[in-house]
Amino acid sequence: MTLQHQPPESLAVFPLPIFLLPGGATRLRIFEQRYLRMVKEASRGDGFALTVLDPNRPESCTPIAAWVSITDFATLPDGLLSIDVMANQLVELTNIHSEPDGLRRATITHYPHWPEHGQSLDNQQLATLLENLFAEHPELNNLYPAPRWQNANWVCARWLELLPINATSKVGFLAADSFTECERQLINMVVDKTSCAE
Incomplete structure (x- = not known):
């Protein structure tokens, strides 16, 4: 539609x-x-x-x-x-x-959201982990027929949506200048914890 x-x-x-x-x-x-x-x-x-x-x-x-x-x-x-x-x-x-x-x-x-950000090493790690998560959950693949693994904004936004955090706690990341803090927190919650678990 x-x-x-x-x-x-x-x-x-x-x-x-x-x-x-x-x-x-x-x-x-x-x-x-x-x-x-x-x-x-x-x-x-x-x-x-x-x-x-x-x-x-x-x-x-x-x-x-x-x-x-x-x-x-x-x-x-x-x-x-x-x-x-x-x-x-x-x-x-x-x-x-x-x-x-x-x-x-x-x-x-x-309402403007994040300006486009280039891919970084940290974001590449987030993208790889997100791609693995999608592979484990076919329902996500069904919702996203054209995932954008190389787009830093797309990757961070999908992680933020999927993490089991109260929705009202995520509202601060609607601000246009919140990308850097969002990426930092995602690295702490996703990349660093995954590295520690290995």
Whole structure:
């Protein structure tokens, strides 16, 4: 399903305990009527905003979201709808409000993320370990038919999404200047620990 290059002026908002960065993909199960309506609207080409669920914020939404498109869908054996989504870019949410059925909607503006970074030795190690992880988990390969192992931003973003850390703890890495700190922490958590275990 192809989206326009720029997000529309407003989008439906789906708060979940899921953290997604540009280029990231995930599979969602949809069952509430308001979100079935959201999927129907999103399938026309606009997509929707996937934001981290945070009960401490107004409307339970973080103000930065991933603008996602639906890449695949299926009906599960239990009758629920499954959709695969991929994040196109980050967007800032303003004027968040709830419609009569509870579906949130917000005004959308582009939010810049990390500028492109060149590959480093440390990032090559992260890429190799990520490729090994994908090989062990075929469901990841299914979500990412064209992985970008040589792209430092892509590799760090996928690690950050996959690590079992509370989603609200990852929100600080939405900032455009957070790449260096993200890479440093990933090296400590992934590369150094792997080296110690060998």
